[in-house]
Amino acid sequence: MSTPASPAIPPTLFLSDDDVAVLSDWTAAVAALADAYARHVSDAMVPPRSMARGDGTWLRSLTAVSPSGGHLGCKLIAASTRARRASYLISLFDQDTTALTALIDGNRVTGLRTAATATLAIDLLAPLRPLQVAVIGSGFEARGALDCLRTVRRLASVKVFSPSQASRERFADSFRPQLDIAAVSSAEVAVQEADVVICAARSRDESPTLHGAWLAPGCTVVSLGSTLPEQREVDEDTLDRAACIVADMPAEVAHDTGDAIAATRAGVQLADKLVSLAALAAGTVTARRSERDIVVYKSVGSALQDVVIAEMLLGLARERGIGTPLAVSIAPVSK
Numbered sequence: 113m114s115t116p117a118s119p120a121i122p123p124t125l126f127l128s129d130d131d132v133a134v135l136s137d138w139t140a141a142v143a144a145l146a147d148a149y150a151r152h153v154s155d156a157m158v159p160p161r162s163m164a165r166g167d168g169t170w171l172r173s174l175t176a177v178s179p180s181g182g183h184l185g186c187k188l189i190a191a192s193t194r195a196r197r198a199s200y201l202i203s204l205f206d207q208d209t210t211a212l213t214a215l216i217d218g219n220r221v222t223g224l225r226t227a228a229t230a231t232l233a234i235d236l237l238a239p240l241r242p243l244q245v246a247v248i249g250s251g252f253e254a255r256g257a258l259d260c261l262r263t264v265r266r267l268a269s270v271k272v273f274s275p276s277q278a279s280r281e282r283f284a285d286s287f288r289p290q291l292d293i294a295a296v297s298s299a300e301v302a303v304q305e306a307d308v309v310i311c312a313a314r315s316r317d318e319s320p321t322l323h324g325a326w327l328a329p330g331c332t333v334v335s336l337g338s339t340l341p342e343q344r345e346v347d348e349d350t351l352d353r354a355a356c357i358v359a360d361m362p363a364e365v366a367h368d369t370g371d372a373i374a375a376t377r378a379g380v381q382l383a384d385k386l387v388s389l390a391a392l393a394a395g396t397v398t399a400r401r402s403e404r405d406i407v408v409y410k411s412v413g414s415a416l417q418d419v420v421i422a423e424m425l426l427g428l429a430r431e432r433g434i435g436t437p438l439a440v441s442i443a444p445v446s447k
Contacts, residue, residue: 121211124441129217135428138260141228144424149393151179158416168194174415185419202422210444214426225417227256233409238332242268246306249313250274250283271302312336324349329404339412344370351375355405357386360414
């Protein structure tokens with residue numbers, strides 16, 4: 113009796129950094145993440161990240177099973193602190209055949225998924241009206257977060273602060289005339305009367321750049337820039353005033369970010385108000401019980417976000433005929 117022939121496996125598609133730039137789409141990215149977070153995602157599907165360390169080098173791996181049922185994915189980040197260089201690679205494997213479906217340059221994907229997930233959180237948390245937005249920071253993450261948000265929500269006004277006057281003026285100029293945006297002289301001025309505060313910068317001495325005393329009632333705070341124990345971005349009062357703290361990875365936010373560690377040491381009880389973005393997206397938790405409640409979205413990044421955005425890019429690449437099919441690939445074997 114003959115052995116059934118293995119199904120034909122399409123060639124692995126390689127997407128370069130230039131391909132990703134062409135395919136990047138904020139609206140599609142937010143929609144893909146909204147769909148993923150509304151589905152059931154177990155802890156086993158998104159395990160903790162791992163890191164191998166050498167002498168001035170490290171390799172981080174983030175793995176996830178997509179809730180779409182399409183792919184298993186992994187993002188690898190190789191970095192050298194001595195050379196001041198880093199490389200990013202995302203691999204997607206078909207869940208049914210285990211075939212290597214795609215290899216994607218992940219350089220831009222981190223920025224895409226960070227901004228799109230922040231926009232999803234804001235859309236779920238902020239009031240349904242044109243928003244007054246404050247941005248603290250004028251770098252890559254701040255730019256992506258504001259650019260993505262303006263494609264999904266109407267913005268009444270934007271104020272931006274960063275320590276460099278030239279940088280904040282350039283940032284503001286780059287968004288005119290699409291937005292009513294002003295560069296201001298301090299973070300406190302930027303935050304006054306804001307519906308949404310986007311924090312995407314840390315101080316050089318790691319002292320907080322946002323203070324809870326500045327926040328107006330009902331404000332939504334998004335913290336993107338502090339993801340390690342030694343990093344600080346929002347002060348203890350911000351987390352103390354928050355009625356709810358939404359996190360993409362609650363355990364990592366609670367135990368591995370400098371903001372949460374400092375707040376816990378100061379006696380702020382985080383456990384009772386820390387909820388997952390997945391629970392918020394699924395509608396199983398209510399973050400704000402009063403319109404005056406302050407809420408915080410705290411992000412450390414997640415392999416789920418990387419894999420979902422990679423799937424989105426792959427789908428768009430197939431539709432548009434973009435990418436390079438590899439001449440040879442990895443053939444799945446029987447086990």
